[in-house]
């Protein structure tokens with residue numbers, strides 16, 4: 484089977500992970516810009532990070548036959564520093580034409596603070612002005628429903644934003660409808676320590692149906708990994724779903740969302 488991991492932080496992963504993904508049939512990945520696990524001290528750190536995402540990591544992935552795309556932004560965790568955020572946001576527009584950049588992300592909220600909302604709105608403005616796809620990070624803990632609702636109402640109030648060009652990630656049972664009922668794509672993150680296990684992921688796919696859902700591992704520097712994506716697919720198949728049904732979810736759905744950006748080259752398979 485062929486897979487796509489639509490959300491993975493490859494800069495934090497080992498060559499073993501790339502080899503594992505290649506053996507399992509992962510043909511492409513998309514890597515949103517994220518928190519490094521510590522707050523960066525200046526905008527020049529982000530300039531280097533963006534070069535890592537756009538130029539270095541695609542070459543590294545290509546050695547394993549994996550097509551690597553990325554997204555640019557300042558993440559919600561570092562958005563408390565509005566002055567730094569604005570310096571970083573200025574770096575983004577000149578890079579949006581880069582052939583590996585799919586759009587603006589993962590932007591969103593972490594603790595739903597006023598500063599986070601300000602920086603989120605300023606990045607939505609960049610995405611709208613430059614007609615970019617958007618990838619959204621939603622808060623992880625008890626604030627998830629509230630944060631998801633704030634994000635979707637900001638996006639819906641901007642007439643320039645087409646919901647089908649936005650992926651709301653880290654959805655769970657109580658937020659998946661908030662995303663899809665408003666016309667957005669929903670991301671399902673299989674990250675057992677703080678988010679969803681493979682079994683619960685398969686439950687959600689069965690309960691809500693596979694339309695407009697992209698399953699990802701969001702593997703980063705924490706206890707996570709690309710096996711969570713393939714384990715979810717195996718669990719889905721073990722329950723009697725066909726390989727074609729699994730391919731629709733784990734390969735074709737991400738293709739359908741990403742190919743709204745002309746730079747994305749992987750096509751859905753039958």
Ligand SMILES: [Zn+2]
Nearest residue numbers: 515517589701
């Ligand atoms: Zn992420």
